[in-house]
Amino acid sequence: MxxxxxxxxxxxxxxxxxxxxxxxxxxxxxxxxxxxxxxxxxxxxxFSAKFSSGHVKIMTRSYAENTAQNPIDLSLSNASELEASLNTEYPDLTWVERITFGGLIDSPDENGETKAQGPALGMGIDLLSENSEEIDRLNIRNSLKRGNFPQNPGEVLISEQFSQKLGVNPGDEITLISSTMYGSMAIANFKVSGTVAFGFAAMDRGAVIADIEDIRLALDMYDATGEILGFFNEGYFDRELADALVMDFNEKYSDPNDEFSPQMVSLTDQGSLSMxxxxxxxxxxxxxxxxxxxxxxxxxxxxxxxxxxxxxxxxxxxxxxxxxxxxxxxxxxxxxxxxxxxxxxxxxxxxxxxxxxxxxxxxxxxxxxxxxxxxxxxxxxxxxxxxxxxxxxxxxxxxxxxxxxxxxxxxxxxxxxxxxxxxx
Amino acid sequence: METQNQISINKLSKHFPVGGGKFTALKEINLNFVEGEFSGLVGPSGSGKTTLLNIIGSLDSPSEGEAIVLGRAISKLSTKASAKLRKEELGFIFQSYNLLPVYTVYENVEFPLLLLNMSATERKNAVMEALDWVGLIPKIKSKPPQLSGGESQRVAIARAMVKKPKLVLADEPTANLDAENSFHILETMLKLNKDLKTSFLFATHDEKVIKYLKRKISLADGMVAKDEYISK
Incomplete structure (x- = not known):
């Protein structure tokens, strides 16, 4: 049948x-x-992960508590050693160093006098390494509005809106006025190679993107970094994996009695990202x-x-x-x-x-x-x-x-x- | 010697609900059939012949009275028991043949035997014998769409006869056939009736069929108007 x-x-x-x-x-x-x-x-x-939070992020304990202020004086020291350890212990993630800083951008006229000034939010990332993944990760090349992508040390990108506010064009020089990692005043000159559009107001108002080594030099941050971001190699955030990773890292590296000890947080632990x-x-x-x-x-x-x-x-x-x-x-x-x-x-x-x-x-x-x-x-x-x-x-x-x-x-x-x- | 009845119908009535009331399709029918009959329920549409045939075939049950078919009281049969009666002892022939179109002639005839759990060899012998009765051995691999109306009805007869039932119920079997095919079909059924002693009960208003009947039961408005044996 x-x-x-x-x-x-x-x-x-x-x-x-x-x-x-x-x-x-x-x-x-x-x-x-x-x-x-x-x-x-x-x-x-x-997008949020790539731009600011990573799938996981490592900062010092005190930096994590004041992260909204971009406190570079609370940055991680011996960053290269920590990054090397991370690459060995957690090879399923790509680790990148970033420095987020605040400051004032001064635009001089032809006599070197101040033409315009504006507060800036800066990001130091790996722009110039041959194998940098940051450029693609942040889609910077496709975001260029005018000028060129930085080719040499000392060249930076600024937001298109900010450049118009300052009256700055690609090829012009600007001065960053900020404070070093140790609290003293920092003044550094950069050349604007191009302008970019971010697509969101906070960055378009006054953002500067520079190579991380230039920022280290300018802010006296030898072998230091504000944050180390980790990205899962699969390309997607996995809440369970991230939570397990955070627990493991913090157990090994974080010391509640040391405010400069590293602390890892997951994407969902940062601001409104959990929501x-x-x-x-x-x-x-x-x-x-x-x-x-x-x-x-x-x-x-x-x-x-x-x-x-x-x-x-x-x-x-x-x-x-x-x-x-x-x-x-x-x-x-x-x-x-x-x-x-x-x-x-x-x-x-x-x-x-x-x-x-x-x-x-x-x-x-x-x-x-x-x-x-x-x-x-x-x-x-x-x-x-x-x-x-x-x-x-x-x-x-x-x-x-x-x-x-x-x-x-x-x-x-x-x-x-x-x-x-x-x-x- | 008294011949035992194959079918006994006693004061059988059948009502169908219509709107708030009921429609009486059969009214106090009394009939008896013995083994080997070649008889027919004759009458116009709506006279109740198909309803009576369905009750005898255990496809429906009486509202009042009783029909005892091959020793089983139809009104008391469970669904399983009525299926068993149809599976083992009754054969059906339909007006529109109702062959399964994706199966071959052989497989259509074999189908009722699959329900009887017969061995493959027994099934093969029975199918070939049934197809021989209706003269369709050359067509065993054909499928229904490749057959003429007459051939299709012959397959349906073979399917009804393959398990050698005691009683075959045929509802308007020649309605879709021309005169020549009707003649062949009726001759085949008459021969099987003679050779195998299988009883045939028709529901028909086709004169071609009526001419062959040995007993003609005329129904009108759900009642037996006339019950006559015809000598040939």
């Missing part, structure tokens, strides 16, 4: 191939949409739920229609003497087989396209030609553990549920009624 049913299933494309195609497509869309939404929502978190992560996770969940619900209804209906289409066959089988329960079970078994094949195929197809979107991404830079701002121009999908099994909810459960509901009609209808339907 099983062979007989399988034979029928294989020969009747309306019972096998078409439902499998419908289920596969539904599951593929569910998987792909889930990965895409997860990726896009995660990108907004990643952002929760919001992104919730939104991803809600959107995924809605999509799964819609696909479930579609596939449930497909299962329902498939069952109803076979009322004639059911009538015949009843007339020949097959029991209602046997027919019902065989219809459900068929939908389980179709659900499993369709869900597996759909999940594999969905994962394939999600993988392409995860690795290559969708480049939207073409749409942003006139908006040269420091935001990601490649949107990516993200494959998570849920991506592997989410598609089975609509693919298997909804299809089987649809068949079960349509099959209940077999029980509710009188045998004679089914028999009559056989003749229509």
């Amino acid at each position: 099983i062979r007989f049913i399988i034979k029928g299933l294989l020969r009747d494309s309306h019972r096998s191939i078409l439902p499998i195609i419908v289920v596969s497509l539904g599951v593929m869309l569910t998987v792909l949409m889930n990965a895409w939404i997860t990726g896009v929502m995660g990108d907004s978190i990643e 952002m992560v929760s919001y992104a996770e919730n939104m991803t969940g809600i959107i995924a739920f809605i999509f799964i619900l819609v696909m479930s209804i579609v596939l449930w209906n497909a299962g329902l229609l498939s069952g109803l289409r076979r009322y004639g066959e059911v009538g015949l089988r009843l007339a020949i003497g097959e029991e209602k329960g046997h027919i019902y079970r065989s219809l459900i078994s068929e939908s389980v087989v179709i659900g499993i094949i369709g869900s597996t195929t759909g999940t594999m197809l969905g994962l394939f396209f999600a993988y392409i979107l995860q690795t290559k991404g969708l480049d939207i830079s073409g749409m942003m030609d006139d908006a040269k701002i420091m935001m990601p121009t490649i949107m990516r999908a993200r494959i998570t553990t849920e991506t592997y099994y989410l598609g089975f909810i609509p693919g298997l459960f909804s299809t089987v549920l649809g068949t079960m509901l349509s099959g209940i009609g077999i029980y509710k209808r009188q045998t004679a009624q089914l028999f009559k339907e056989l003749e229509t």
Whole structure:
């Protein structure tokens, strides 16, 4: 009997191939949409991570307490040694040093007198190393509005808005007036190589980006850094991994009695990012739920229609003497087989396209030609553990549920009624 | 010697709910059938012949009275027991053949035997024998869409006969056939009736079928209007 049913299933494309195609497509869309939404929502978190928080960040304990003031006098000493240890002990992350500083930018006229001044928020990053990942990480090259990218020590980028406020153009000199790590006054001259747009007001008002070695020199920060940022090599923030890492690092390195001992914090421990992560996770969940619900209804209906289409066959089988329960079970078994094949195929197809979107991404830079701002121009999908099994909810459960509901009609209808339907 | 009844129908009535009231399809029917009959329920549409055939086939149950088919009281049968009766002892032939289109002629005829848990060899022998009765051995690998109406109905007869049931119920079996095919079909059924002693009970208003009947039970408005044996 099983062979007989399988034979029928294989020969009747309306019972096998078409439902499998419908289920596969539904599951593929569910998987792909889930990965895409997860990726896009995660990108907004990643942008903050890349720009300021890292997936994890190491500062001195006292720096961490006053982080809003960018207190370079509380910076980490022996940064290269600590970074080397981090690279050895935590190779799953990329570690980068950054110095965030405040100060005054003075723009001189042709006589060397002050032409304009403005408060600046500066960021010292690795701009000039051959293998620096920071330039791509911050999408700096694509954010250039005027001038060139710094090629030599002493060259800096400033925000376009700030340059207009100061009346500074690429090629002009500016002076940074700040304080050194040890509290004395720091004055350093830089050449503006170009201007950039950040896309958010706080930075566009008055930001300066300089090579970290230049800033070390200017602020007397030999082998010191304000922060060491860690980025997971997978490219995405993982809350559980980050929490475990923070606990491990702080146990080994942090000393509650030493305010200059290093302390690691996770992305979610910084400002409102915890709320952002929760919001992104919730939104991803809600959107995924809605999509799964819609696909479930579609596939449930497909299962329902498939069952109803076979009322004639059911009538015949009843007339020949097959029991209602046997027919019902065989219809459900068929939908389980179709659900499993369709869900597996759909999940594999969905994962394939999600993988392409995860690795290559969708480049939207073409749409942003006139908006040269420091935001990601490649949107990516993200494959998570849920991506592997989410598609089975609509693919298997909804299809089987649809068949079960349509099959209940077999029980509710009188045998004679089914028999009559056989003749229509 | 008294012949034992294969079917005994006693004061059988059947009502269907219609709106707030009820429609009486059969009213106090009394009929008996013995083994080997070739009989028919005859009458216009709405006379109750299909309803009576369904009750005899245990596809429906009487509202009042009783139908005892092959020793089983239809109104007392559970769903399982009525399925068992149909599976083992009854054969059905339908107006529109109702063959399973994706299966071959052989597989369509084999289907009722799969429910009887017969061995593959027994099944093969029975199927080939049934197809031989209806002259369709050359078509065993064909599928229903490749068959003519007459051939399709012959497959349906083979399917009904393959398990050698005691009783075959045929609802308008020639309604979709032309005169020549109807003749062949009826000749085949008559031969099986003679050779295997299988009883045939038709529900029909087709004159071609009526000419072949040995007993004609005329129904009108749910009642037996006339019950006559026809000598050939």
